[in-house]
Amino acid sequence: MQTQRLRIAIQKKGRLSTECKDLLKRCGVKFNLIGERLVVHCENMPIDLLLVRDDDIPGLIMDGVVDLGFIGENELEEVGLERAARGEPSHYEMLRRLDFGGCRLSIAIDKDEEYLGPQDLQGKRIATTYPQLVKRYMTEQGVTFSTCMLNGSVEVAPRAGLADAICDLVSTGATLEANGLKEVEVILQSKAVLIQRSGDFSADKQALIERLLTRMQGVIQAKESKYIMLHAPTECLEQVTALLPGAEDPTVLPLSHDKSRVAVHLVSSENLFWETMEQLKALGASSILVLPIEKMME
Numbered sequence: 001m002q003t004q005r006l007r008i009a010i011q012k013k014g015r016l017s018t019e020c021k022d023l024l025k026r027c028g029v030k031f032n033l034i035g036e037r038l039v040v041h042c043e044n045m046p047i048d049l050l051l052v053r054d055d056d057i058p059g060l061i062m063d064g065v066v067d068l069g070f071i072g073e074n075e076l077e078e079v080g081l082e083r084a085a086r087g088e089p090s091h092y093e094m095l096r097r098l099d100f101g102g103c104r105l106s107i108a109i110d111k112d113e114e115y116l117g118p119q120d121l122q123g124k125r126i127a128t129t130y131p132q133l134v135k136r137y138m139t140e141q142g143v144t145f146s147t148c149m150l151n152g153s154v155e156v157a158p159r160a161g162l163a164d165a166i167c168d169l170v171s172t173g174a175t176l177e178a179n180g181l182k183e184v185e186v187i188l189q190s191k192a193v194l195i196q197r198s199g200d201f202s203a204d205k206q207a208l209i210e211r212l213l214t215r216m217q218g219v220i221q222a223k224e225s226k227y228i229m230l231h232a233p234t235e236c237l238e239q240v241t242a243l244l245p246g247a248e249d250p251t252v253l254p255l256s257h258d259k260s261r262v263a264v265h266l267v268s269s270e271n272l273f274w275e276t277m278e279q280l281k282a283l284g285a286s287s288i289l290v291l292p293i294e295k296m297m298e
């Protein structure tokens with residue numbers, strides 16, 4: 001059922017929720033989340049947000065029920081495999097990879113157990129929320145196994161005697177450590193992505209999606225960039241700019257009371273490390289400022 005308004009699905013509560021909402025707000029999409037409401041109408045653009053469980057987002061896109069969705073690649077792949085196995089369509093378009101939700105899907109076992117390779121998992125029971133991804137990996141390795149499907153607290157399964165190993169998401173590794181487990185295989189690297197349903201869009205919707213994508217590019221680029229300002233001795237200008245990341249085209253300005261020094265301004269694609277600032281200082285640079293950039297458009 002097509003509507004005039006662009007429908008975007010985001011996770012209601014969880015690891016992706018805050019970052020997705022922040023990203024949309026930074027793109028100029030205005031909305032007000034009230035209580036437990038599942039559909040939120042944006043105030044300044046023809047956009048409706050659907051706040052759902054992340055597991056439901058790939059299916060909503062693949063069934064063509066919503067236009068865009070923010071989802072972790074792990075969940076997207078799992079649902080895609082599940083639907084393909086059932087003979088249901090699993091089409092979607094990838095719009096862009098995002099800079100949050102980074103994690104990996106890994107197999108872990110008791111920290112004191114010996115592990116030489118995937119063959120050590122032969123005949124073992126693996127607790128997971130991602131049975132399809134585990135199956136794909138184990139089939140590739142030629143290892144047979146059984147699963148124990150758990151939607152949460154996967155890491156407690158070995159201690160609770162429910163499984164011999166687990167396959168779950170890992171970021172810092174703190175949850176594994178707290179449960180006496182060690183990571184032995186990484187089967188997937190994942191980040192949050194923005195996906196779109198397959199098929200045609202009205203010209204208005206298409207234009208709105210393109211506007212959002214351009215703004216998103218600006219927001220993500222701005223987050224990674226810094227505006228750097230400093231004063232440097234004119235004779236050291238070349239050495240100073242050589243130390244600055246992405247300083248191909250700096251603005252160099254004279255100082256009103258000191259002809260021996262200049263002001264250097266530039267947009268850097270990276271942050272400036274303390275070590276680099278110390279090197280700049282050693283070259284005679286002063287008043288070194290590193291400022292965040294809110295928005296940018298090239």
Ligand SMILES: Nc1ncnc2c1ncn2[C@@H]1O[C@H](COP(=O)(O)OP(=O)(O)OP(=O)(O)O)[C@@H](O)[C@H]1O
Nearest residue numbers: 011014015016053054055072075101102103169171
């Ligand atoms: N520790 C982590 N660090 C970074 N990203 C993570 C981490 N854990 C999960 N993610 C990413 O965030 C997504 C959502 O994780 P979350 O734990 O909020 O899911 P959930 O408990 O299944 O939520 P829901 O209630 O919506 O089903 C994961 O599918 C993954 O892509």
Ligand SMILES: O=P(O)(O)OC[C@H]1O[C@H](OP(=O)(O)OP(=O)(O)O)[C@H](O)[C@@H]1O
Nearest residue numbers: 015152153169170171172173174175176
């Ligand atoms: O390696 P770490 O940094 O410890 O992160 C890994 C944990 O994060 C996720 O769960 P989350 O905290 O989102 O809770 P959930 O089990 O309720 O989904 C994931 O399922 C792991 O349990």
Ligand SMILES: [Mg+2]
Nearest residue numbers: 053054055056
């Ligand atoms: Mg979920």
